[in-house]
Amino acid sequence: MSVPLSQMVTVASYIVRQKLARRQRYPLVLMLEPLFRCNLSCAGCGKIQYPAQILKKHLTVEQCVNAVEECGAPIVAIPGGEPLMHPEIDRLVAALVAKRKYVYLCTNGLLLAERLALFTPSRYLSFSVHVDGLRDEHDDAVCREGVYDRAVGAIREALARGFRVTTNTTLFDGTSPVRMRAFFDEMMSLGVEGMMLSPGYSYSKAPDQEHFLRRTKTHALFARMLDRPKRRWKFNQSPLFLRFLMGKHDFDCTPWGMPTYNMFGWQRPCYLLQEGYAATFRELMETTEWQRYGHRSGNEKCQDCMVHSGFEATAVNHTFGSLRGFLETVVVTLTHRL
Amino acid sequence: MSLEGWTPQLGPYLTLEEVVEHAFDYRGNVTVVSTDGTETVGYLFNRDAGAPEPFVEMFDEAGQGPIRIRLADIATITFTGKDTAAGNSWTAWLERKDRERAEKAAASGA
Ligand code: SF4
Numbered sequence: 001m002s003v004p005l006s007q008m009v010t011v012a013s014y015i016v017r018q019k020l021a022r023r024q025r026y027p028l029v030l031m032l033e034p035l036f037r038c039n040l041s042c043a044g045c046g047k048i049q050y051p052a053q054i055l056k057k058h059l060t061v062e063q064c065v066n067a068v069e070e071c072g073a074p075i076v077a078i079p080g081g082e083p084l085m086h087p088e089i090d091r092l093v094a095a096l097v098a099k100r101k102y103v104y105l106c107t108n109g110l111l112l113a114e115r116l117a118l119f120t121p122s123r124y125l126s127f128s129v130h131v132d133g134l135r136d137e138h139d140d141a142v143c144r145e146g147v148y149d150r151a152v153g154a155i156r157e158a159l160a161r162g163f164r165v166t167t168n169t170t171l172f173d174g175t176s177p178v179r180m181r182a183f184f185d186e187m188m189s190l191g192v193e194g195m196m197l198s199p200g201y202s203y204s205k206a207p208d209q210e211h212f213l214r215r216t217k218t219h220a221l222f223a224r225m226l227d228r229p230k231r232r233w234k235f236n237q238s239p240l241f242l243r244f245l246m247g248k249h250d251f252d253c254t255p256w257g258m259p260t261y262n263m264f265g266w267q268r269p270c271y272l273l274q275e276g277y278a279a280t281f282r283e284l285m286e287t288t289e290w291q292r293y294g295h296r297s298g299n300e301k302c303q304d305c306m307v308h309s310g311f312e313a314t315a316v317n318h319t320f321g322s323l324r325g326f327l328e329t330v331v332v333t334l335t336h337r338l
Numbered sequence: 339m340s341l342e343g344w345t346p347q348l349g350p351y352l353t354l355e356e357v358v359e360h361a362f363d364y365r366g367n368v369t370v371v372s373t374d375g376t377e378t379v380g381y382l383f384n385r386d387a388g389a390p391e392p393f394v395e396m397f398d399e400a401g402q403g404p405i406r407i408r409l410a411d412i413a414t415i416t417f418t419g420k421d422t423a424a425g426n427s428w429t430a431w432l433e434r435k436d437r438e439r440a441e442k443a444a445a446s447g448a
Contacts, residue, residue, distance in 0.1 A: 019429040049423040053401035264383045277384045
């Protein structure tokens, strides 16, 4: 694990407070989508297929801050679309940092180098750069050549200026474990703080439906890829989530763990499925039929899903919800054996 | 199959509620025709058939909204806008790339 101690303490104390309050459902990370427009058009992405008037719109800083306050999660991830295309992204980030929220600004890196001057390095701000593998794999995944080199250049620049930088990687069918291990080496050589991994999810609206990993394939890929992980590899996520991806845990989804807010409202039930919108966070939590989601629900749409936004919160809860989970996390962290 | 251009024929085999579900899934603009004949063109992003007064919600073509329309006031919905999710597959991108590589190789060999 590569999360800074202050962030770990903040998250741990937040979870303990929720448990002491006997709250059954609480959010860990707010997925705040301030806009949908993007400067890439990846075949695997279900987030940017909208008519022009929707792609032109964005949430105001005030709308975003209100959503963050309503939700109360200690971490705010800002995906999109490409958030650096938001005209006031600097003001938004500054407002959230001032509230001591740990912000992960997810970017494809194309605009990062030129926009860095808008931001101030802080332990509360991390650029989470989307890189889906080594140069060929990444450029294929984003359907444009040259993007990998631009992203890597931006990572170097951000690190040189003292920013926290992580990577986030979505893995698709056909991924080579050997190439991915080389990719981990490459990212760690750049000096990133940590890497985040997730298998892709087959968005019903993503134009490409053939390349998303199914569950058994996911286990096989992650088991090979993360077998005897090198000590220098750092992952910016729960080790138990990685063990789940390797088939060593049978977790179910915690869809409310990473709720999503965008211009349509609070998305039901999760970051991936769009089954409707609630006007307030409270309405989302109280009126969503949560029992209809996750592996054990039998819901067809959830059967192959193992994504970070659904299962990482389960892994984190397992760590803090049981002595066994806590000890397992400690052992994995200390021995570096997944 | 894309629903682009579809004008549903409401009747015993196709209810308005079903058309609303299709419109909710559709990633293009639709035209909501009200019972008084007025038309609202835009992106239908939400619906709630279980609400005390079932409704749909839209952003119009200018991006204004959310506009809430009661289900009881809707005569029909037509799929007038371009389906933004259609086409553009990864396979097509890979094929294009292969073609370009082959062309480059052929050109350098010539
Ligand atoms: S299993 Fe996946 S698709 Fe289903 S609710 Fe959880 S995150 Fe969403």
